[in-house]
Amino acid sequence: MHxxxxxxxxxxxxxxxxxxxxxxERGTYLGMQILLFVYRLxxxxxxxxxxxxxxxxxxxxxxxxxxxxxxxxxxxxxxNKSSKKFSHSIGIAHFYSFAQSAFDKxxxxxxxxxxxxxxxxxxxxxxxxxxxxxxxxxxxxxLGNLEVCRALGHGRYETRINVLVFTHHAxxxxxxxxxxxxxxxxxxxQATHVGADLAILLKERIDNGEILVxxxxxxxxxxxxxxxxxxxxGKPAAFSQGAFIxxxxxxxxxxxxxxxKEKAHYRVVFEHVADTLKFSRKNRQESLTAVxxxxxxxxxxxxxxxxxxxxxxxxxxxxxQDVIRDEQKPNSTNE
Numbered sequence: 001m002h003x004x005x006x007x008x009x010x011x012x013x014x015x016x017x018x019x020x021x022x023x024x025e026r027g028t029y030l031g032m033q034i035l036l037f038v039y040r041l042x043x044x045x046x047x048x049x050x051x052x053x054x055x056x057x058x059x060x061x062x063x064x065x066x067x068x069x070x071x072x073x074x075x076x077x078x079x080n081k082s083s084k085k086f087s088h089s090i091g092i093a094h095f096y097s098f099a100q101s102a103f104d105k106x107x108x109x110x111x112x113x114x115x116x117x118x119x120x121x122x123x124x125x126x127x128x129x130x131x132x133x134x135x136x137x138x139x140x141x142x143l144g145n146l147e148v149c150r151a152l153g154h155g156r157y158e159t160r161i162n163v164l165v166f167t168h169h170a171x172x173x174x175x176x177x178x179x180x181x182x183x184x185x186x187x188x189x190q191a192t193h194v195g196a197d198l199a200i201l202l203k204e205r206i207d208n209g210e211i212l213v214x215x216x217x218x219x220x221x222x223x224x225x226x227x228x229x230x231x232x233x234g235k236p237a238a239f240s241q242g243a244f245i246x247x248x249x250x251x252x253x254x255x256x257x258x259x260x261k262e263k264a265h266y267r268v269v270f271e272h273v274a275d276t277l278k279f280s281r282k283n284r285q286e287s288l289t290a291v292x293x294x295x296x297x298x299x300x301x302x303x304x305x306x307x308x309x310x311x312x313x314x315x316x317x318x319x320x321q322d323v324i325r326d327e328q329k330p331n332s333t334n335e
Contacts, residue, residue: 035102044103055095059088065313069094072310075233075317080304097308101145104261108147113266118148121269125255126159126211135206137247138257138270141217141299142311148259148266149186149213160210162187162202164194166221194242199249206252213257216243216295217312219320227320228289230296233303238320239292248277256298260306271298 039047059066073086073094084090107113129136140146149161165188191198202212219227219240229236247254256271273294279287303310 036106039103039106044107047103048100051099052096055099056092059092059095064315065095066091068313068315072233072312072316073307075235076304076307079233079300083304083307094308094310098311098313101309101311104145105147108145113148117265119262119265119267121267122271125253125270125272129211129253130159130209133209134253135208135210135212135250136253136255137206137243137250138211138213138255139216139243139247139273139295140213140257140259141215143217143299143302144258144260144306144309145266146213146215146257146259148268149257158185160185160187160205160208162189162205162210162212164189164191164212164214166191166218194246199246202246203250206250212250214243214246216240216256216292217299219323224323225321228292230289230293232296232300232316235317237296237317239296241288241292244277244288244291244295245279248279251276256295258298258302260302260309269302 069091070086073084073090076083077085104113125136138149140149146163149163163186189198189202194202206212216239219238220242223242226241227238228241230239231237232239253275254273254277256269256273258267258269258271260267260269273291277291
């Protein structure tokens with residue numbers, strides 16, 4: 001199964017400062033197809049029943065994923081003493097929540113997550129953007145499930161959504177999902193780095209009133225050290241500059257986006273950041289640091305509110321200079 005494959009392969013990466021993309025690249029296209037086939041054949045309830053013992057086995061097998069979960073929960077508890085303290089039962093539940101998110105992805109692609117399943121914490125900005133024929137950048141995260149954004153452009157407001165993905169594995173998984181529903185309003189754009197050609201393409205789409213979704217909690221696949229260390233759950237963590245620099249280049253409204261599961265529905269939070277991000281030459285680093293710190297603070301806020309939906313199963317607080325990458329491309333916007 002897609003999520004279980006990631007957990008299983010993470011177990012084999014003990015004591016290595018591997019980049020998050022190296023961990024995720026180890027999933028298989030065949031495994032994803034099997035997951036989809038079994039899901040369609042047996043349904044979510046049956047598959048969830050058989051998934052649980054698999055998750056328990058992977059958890060007790062130990063490894064990098066288990067250690068990452070433990071460290072995360074320890075930081076959550078240290079930040080908020082009223083939260084749950086780490087234990088084996090908490091760790092298993094965390095793994096299981098991650099595995100279940102694969103089913104949420106399938107439901108999203110099958111059209112089972114509709115606008116009726118979504119509750120908005122703030123005013124829905126897409127209506128206003130459409131009235132102005134204005135595109136925007138939504139900076140999301142791996143807290144919750146960004147696949148829910150598929151439902152944002154359906155119903156009353158038909159909006160084209162472009163999602164930047166940074167690994168081949170993510171593209172392969174979404175190819176499988178597209179077989180479920182080829183009539184999709186979501187374009188997946190693979191970009192190991194953002195060069196001039198891609199920036200021009202994205203600018204054209206923004207000017208055409210489309211939405212760009214990009215995760216702000218993953219460091220660059222190719223560029224080492226192009227990060228800002230922001231306080232996050234009690235310790236500085238490396239956040240990529242790339243999403244914020246790209247948003248500045250695209251010269252459009254910028255929002256933080258969080259898609260969080262709450263029992264039978266999903267809570268979607270839009271937080272307006274700026275009508276346009278501007279980084280002057282004189283104060284560029286200070287301005288960039290300020291907006292990244294703002295993002296880290298909001299991510300921490302929702303982590304504490306929805307701790308089981310944190311799906312970064314790697315050492316999130318590791319020094320970016322120590323991380324092993326497969327390749328380096330220094331001239332990259334995805335910094």
